[in-house]
Amino acid sequence: MALLEIGASAGLCLHPDRWDYTWHLPTGEMSTDHGAAGRLTCEVTGPVPGPEVWPDGPLPVAWRGGLDLAPVDVIDDDQVAWLETLVWPEHDDRRARLRTAVEVARTDPPAVVTADLAAPAGLDRLDGLVEEAGRHGRVVVMHSAVTAYLPVAARQVLEQRLRGLVAAGRAHWLSNEGKRVHPAVTATGPSVPDDLATFVLGLDGQAVAWTHGHGRSMRWVAPR
Numbered sequence: 001m002a003l004l005e006i007g008a009s010a011g012l013c014l015h016p017d018r019w020d021y022t023w024h025l026p027t028g029e030m031s032t033d034h035g036a037a038g039r040l041t042c043e044v045t046g047p048v049p050g051p052e053v054w055p056d057g058p059l060p061v062a063w064r065g066g067l068d069l070a071p072v073d074v075i076d077d078d079q080v081a082w083l084e085t086l087v088w089p090e091h092d093d094r095r096a097r098l099r100t101a102v103e104v105a106r107t108d109p110p111a112v113v114t115a116d117l118a119a120p121a122g123l124d125r126l127d128g129l130v131e132e133a134g135r136h137g138r139v140v141v142m143h144s145a146v147t148a149y150l151p152v153a154a155r156q157v158l159e160q161r162l163r164g165l166v167a168a169g170r171a172h173w174l175s176n177e178g179k180r181v182h183p184a185v186t187a188t189g190p191s192v193p194d195d196l197a198t199f200v201l202g203l204d205g206q207a208v209a210w211t212h213g214h215g216r217s218m219r220w221v222a223p224r
Ligand SMILES: C[S@@+](CC[C@H](N)C(=O)[O-])C[C@H]1O[C@@H](n2cnc3c(N)ncnc32)[C@H](O)[C@@H]1O
Pocket: 006, 007, 008, 009, 010, 012, 013, 067, 068, 069, 070, 071, 115, 116, 117, 118, 122, 143, 144, 145, 146, 149, 150
């Protein structure tokens, strides 16, 4: 796959192939063990899909790249120190994971270009990156905790652009945003209880899971 993250910041989510994973499933634990630098764990509930969705080897990432309004240079110690200030003081586990993610990213720093997703020029940049990525593999455009920062009108324009890429077979679209950020995606799954503050993981516009904003858990959901 060719992985393109929009709102990538320092690009720390662009190395899913350099991590091991442990999923705590209702039926027990499932883990990968490739001797990766770090391990990501997640509590998994709901109608868990069959074994075909769980990777049994490192994910095949042939190309990685990103864009952001204000990219963080993962090589720059000052910029990384600033990133650390964003982790809440009591979240020691997140701070440790962030440090591991920085180490991992520094072994192969991804190019994260400056672009504004709320501006036509930024969307053209996205299009150019999809074109470039498509020369290396099946393109996956992903974003997590990003589109909420866009004005609603710009968010809708971006969503249409991403749906267009999917419809044209140019990319898959993986979204992980708060439940009210892309209402049309959220609405393809079961209705989210009012008192549940959750992110919704969407694949090509279809809600596939309700997720914790920092990835601690996911609850698979059936299509509505
Ligand atoms: C909460 S951070 C999430 C970073 C990363 N996706 C992650 O999960 O760690 C939000 C990111 O969105 C970026 N962002 C906000 N508005 C943007 C815009 N209009 N165009 C591009 N990126 C934007 C910010 O610069 C920031 O890096």
